[in-house]
Amino acid sequence: MTHTYKITGMTCGSCKASVEKSLSSIDNVTNVEVNLEKGEAEVTMSSHVATETLKEALPEKYTLSEKKEKNVFVSSSMSAMPMGEEKSKLQQLKPLLLIIFYIASASTLLHYKNWSWSAFMLDFMGLFYIVFSFFKMLDLKGFPESFKMYDPLAKKVPAYGWVYPFIETALGLMFLMRFEVEIALIVTLVVLGITTVGVTKTLLDKKSIRCACLGTALKLPMTEATFIENAIMIVMAVLTLTNIL
Incomplete structure (x- = not known):
């Protein structure tokens, strides 16, 4: 299973490498791909890993949150930014x-x-x-x-x-x-x-x-x-x- 998370605090290539290394060290995480421009990380797991576990593995400089997927059934008028x-x-x-x-x-x-x-x-x-x-x-x-x-x-x-x-x-x-x-x-x-x-x-x-x-x-x-x-x-x-x- 693969989940996408928002990562804030990344500013350069070394930040990207640090995030990938930290998340990859977690048990049951099989692959991590970080997109620096989007500020996102795709984490592939052999079994479910709690979001809190992922947060704790990262240095304090970075924050991780689950990416909310857009509901395609919501009308454009309802999808405006809250x-x-x-x-x-x-x-x-x-x-x-x-x-x-x-x-x-x-x-x-x-x-x-x-x-x-x-x-x-x-x-x-x-x-x-x-x-x-x-x-x-x-x-x-x-x-x-x-x-x-x-x-x-x-x-x-x-x-x-x-x-x-x-x-x-x-x-x-x-x-x-x-x-x-x-x-x-x-x-x-x-x-x-x-x-x-x-x-x-x-x-x-x-x-x-x-x-x-x-x-x-x-x-x-x-x-x-x-x-x-x-x-x-x-x-x-x-x-x-x-x-x-």
Whole structure:
């Protein structure tokens, strides 16, 4: 018999290997196949193994739950996402929304006495890069694995995933210090443009993966919010570059 379970907490290939090894060590489990992108594990058993037994075998970093199968006899109007699940999705995005709110507030307070949209956008982009690169720096080993799951360039050039947090840090400092702003804006358009292509494809394919925008420290799902945050930065970069030129 084969059962499918949802696994949360996996961010990279080593996580996948760890889950497979832990579940395979359980008596009566004959085969384990983990799909990192879907966050699922197919467990084949010679005889039934309780879900609690599977949970206990995994390291604390991971959580396991039974995958609920869709009832094909339920009408489309009844199959909409329950309010509880929607709230859970918003709760997962809460750290991202709070960070963007604080960055926007700080950028506003810096210029409220002598308002300038150009200065506001430069400081917003600078703080955005500094804060987001900080979270990526917390797990420099895990970030590249998560990042290459949706960024086209990181998939083809693994080294790009390793240097990306440092690129963000450099761009953040350039914006805040007003150093070679034109170059920073052009690099921003290129870097975020590439990432946005990957994010858009992931959303259109309806893949369930983790967003690496805040590294692996926070468990953020890949949602439309990731596309929106990239779009905001791209629009700001275009507007600022237009004003400069």
